[in-house]
Amino acid sequence: MRVCVIGTGYVGLVTGACLAHIGHDVICIDNNEEKVKLMKSGQSPIFEPGLSEIMQSAIQTGKIQFSSDLAAGVAHGEILFIAVGTPPLPTGESDTRYVEAVARGIGANLNGGYKVIVNKSTVPIGSGDWVRMIVLDGIAERQKTLVPAGGIPSDEVLPESVAQFDVVSNPEFLREGSAVYDTFNPDRIVLGGNSQKAITLMQELYTPIVERKYAADQSLPPVPVLATDLSSAEMIKYAANAFLATKISFINEVANICDRVGADVTQVAKGIGLDSRIGKKFLQAGIGWGGSCFPKDVAALIHTADDYGYEAQLMKAAVSVNERQRLIALEKLQQVLKILKGKTVGLLGLTFKPDTDDMRDAPALNLIEQLNRLGAKVKAYDPIVSQTGMRHGLSGVLVETDAERLADGCDALVLVTEWEQFSSLDYAKMAKLMLHPVLIDGRNFLDPETMVRAGFQYVGVGR
Ligand SMILES: NC(=O)c1ccc[n+]([C@@H]2O[C@H](COP(=O)([O-])OP(=O)(O)OC[C@H]3O[C@@H](n4cnc5c(N)ncnc54)[C@H](O)[C@@H]3O)[C@@H](O)[C@H]2O)c1
Numbered sequence: 001m002r003v004c005v006i007g008t009g010y011v012g013l014v015t016g017a018c019l020a021h022i023g024h025d026v027i028c029i030d031n032n033e034e035k036v037k038l039m040k041s042g043q044s045p046i047f048e049p050g051l052s053e054i055m056q057s058a059i060q061t062g063k064i065q066f067s068s069d070l071a072a073g074v075a076h077g078e079i080l081f082i083a084v085g086t087p088p089l090p091t092g093e094s095d096t097r098y099v100e101a102v103a104r105g106i107g108a109n110l111n112g113g114y115k116v117i118v119n120k121s122t123v124p125i126g127s128g129d130w131v132r133m134i135v136l137d138g139i140a141e142r143q144k145t146l147v148p149a150g151g152i153p154s155d156e157v158l159p160e161s162v163a164q165f166d167v168v169s170n171p172e173f174l175r176e177g178s179a180v181y182d183t184f185n186p187d188r189i190v191l192g193g194n195s196q197k198a199i200t201l202m203q204e205l206y207t208p209i210v211e212r213k214y215a216a217d218q219s220l221p222p223v224p225v226l227a228t229d230l231s232s233a234e235m236i237k238y239a240a241n242a243f244l245a246t247k248i249s250f251i252n253e254v255a256n257i258c259d260r261v262g263a264d265v266t267q268v269a270k271g272i273g274l275d276s277r278i279g280k281k282f283l284q285a286g287i288g289w290g291g292s293c294f295p296k297d298v299a300a301l302i303h304t305a306d307d308y309g310y311e312a313q314l315m316k317a318a319v320s321v322n323e324r325q326r327l328i329a330l331e332k333l334q335q336v337l338k339i340l341k342g343k344t345v346g347l348l349g350l351t352f353k354p355d356t357d358d359m360r361d362a363p364a365l366n367l368i369e370q371l372n373r374l375g376a377k378v379k380a381y382d383p384i385v386s387q388t389g390m391r392h393g394l395s396g397v398l399v400e401t402d403a404e405r406l407a408d409g410c411d412a413l414v415l416v417t418e419w420e421q422f423s424s425l426d427y428a429k430m431a432k433l434m435l436h437p438v439l440i441d442g443r444n445f446l447d448p449e450t451m452v453r454a455g456f457q458y459v460g461v462g463r
């Protein structure tokens, strides 16, 4: 099928590349010319395991193209994905201006022939109908420009088929760091809409994924496809993220109680996670949830509830537990080192989770800011950020090129991100290079006994 994906960030580029990989003819559109240039040369503007490989093979087979020309994209695609950002406004509300610009642009460029316009971006509930309206506005604006003053009626200028489209909500559940894997191995596909024709085309698009042709385990039963109305599909996305974020806040709260009573949250998580009603995933206690999705999506749902006169108390509590949790490492540093002024703290990891280069709303940012405020010097080593340099606009932190340089002269280390390579560093050597061999394990990632043997004073979260 002919697909156009508008917005080539973590979601759009992965979606476009994966759809091309399974045989569709894809054009990816972005208004950032630099990105388009980079992608045309076969390079991915983001770090995501496996992405460059499938991008490059799709370029070679001619299944994927990149462009900044929206008109060309709209002309090409029978299915048009909107995958631009919906960042948070200071009020917590979702900023939908990029979605609006794209929807208007689609309307202005529709050229006849039925199209399915798919909201892949995470958008406020009700956005499906709103996008339809904006697309129609775009068509109307174009029509106005085509009608000569006092001339023929507009519907004679643009053929009626131009306005033949349906809007579908197809929320995305991929995780950064495993986005390609998640796209080929989804737990479910949600399709919201009120046009059976559009839903059927979307089912056709996803058939190879539904049939697990590209899955790690091809013997699994087909991926469940849930067809809903537009609003329910939009709500599913927010509810899923709010639930997962609340689950993490719950275990973090349990961890804080464990700290006080002398229990070990990693054992507690195992013990409750074995109950199939609870499940073992997303029970990793630590320095809180961050990233480009959980904080903004939970805030947006709270805001929506507020708009309807409902106070989402549980979600607000999940946020407030998280705000405190994101500074738990600071609390622990103060307990051990007492005064932080003049001390040097080394951060192992900066990104909000491993296997990504994304620093959006990363807990490390709060930590750096607060350590600086208290007069501590902050250094960091991150396998990706240390390679890509300071392009993230980080300030108040010296980024080192390896873990041993990081340890050199530090009063304490904080493990912020559980990068796999941090499990096999030469900790004994690192401890010797430090002024005080203190290690705050913000992700309960390392084995406490091994760390003590390496010469560290080890402090976990709730263990
Ligand atoms: N990042 C994730 O893991 C994830 C997962 C699920 C859902 N989502 C949702 O998907 C959406 C996209 O998220 P993301 O992280 O990929 O965003 P991103 O910021 O990484 O990428 C957005 C891209 O859209 C481009 N863009 C903006 N305006 C444009 C326009 N008018 N025309 C063409 N391109 C334009 C930007 O240049 C950028 O490349 C958001 O709504 C987000 O909430 C994200």
Ligand SMILES: O=c1ccn([C@@H]2O[C@H](COP(=O)(O)OP(=O)(O)O[C@H]3O[C@H](CO)[C@@H](O)[C@H](O)[C@H]3O)[C@@H](O)[C@H]2O)c(=O)[nH]1
Binding pocket: 122, 172, 173, 174, 175, 176, 177, 241, 244, 248, 281, 282, 283, 284, 285, 286, 287, 288, 289, 290, 291, 292, 293, 294, 297, 352, 353
């Ligand atoms: O047990 C856990 C699991 C995660 N986290 C933290 O939670 C945040 C989010 O992690 P994760 O969900 O793995 O990454 P994201 O890429 O943000 O993915 C989430 O957000 C995406 C954007 O909406 C959704 O598509 C995904 O389904 C959803 O998992 C990170 O800071 C993690 O460190 C924990 O602290 N403990």
